[in-house]
Amino acid sequence: MQGAVETIQPVKKQRGHYVKLHFGLPKHLNEKRFSKVLMKFHTDEVADAIVTFNMNSMLEARPPAIHKSELDLTRDNSRSFAQLRSGHSKLLRNYQFRVEKSPSDQCVKCNEDKEDVSHAFNCKKWKTKLKPVDLWMKPVAAARFMNESLSPATPGNPIQ
Secondary structure (H helix, E strand, C coil), X not given: CCCHHHHCCCEEEECCEEEECCCCCCCCCCHHHHHHHHHHHHHHHHHHHHHHCCCECCCCECCCCXXXXXXXXXXXXXXXXXXXXXXXXXXXXXXXHHCXXXXXXXXXXXXXXXXXXXXXXXXXXXXXXCCCCHHHHCHHHHHHHHHHHCCCCCCCCCCC
């Protein structure tokens, strides 16, 4: 059982989704080591998804590499950006409406279009020269813009 620590699979793929396996930790594997194995597994899977993922629906193209300046943002900022990049961000009314947390998906600033990521960067009331691709290319500037421009109806703005 010496090699078992390195080969343990903490999650299993079923129908395209990863689910936790329900088993107790082996006696020779403590929680700290299990956490390290799980973190490595997660990191490897995310890296694989990034390499194999072809198209971002918002950009209608393969997303560019994320600029290293994102490392200067907080973990909450990075999480919010991942959500914005995927179009599944509770910061915008379009998503809030889809998950039934808002009565409307309309932009509260202009009330002319649905408030999604593309609209946020193109709304005449939000006023920016940034584009959606800047969520990848200029994360610090995009964070500043999103912090200043989020709709007042948005509860808890984690972007600082």
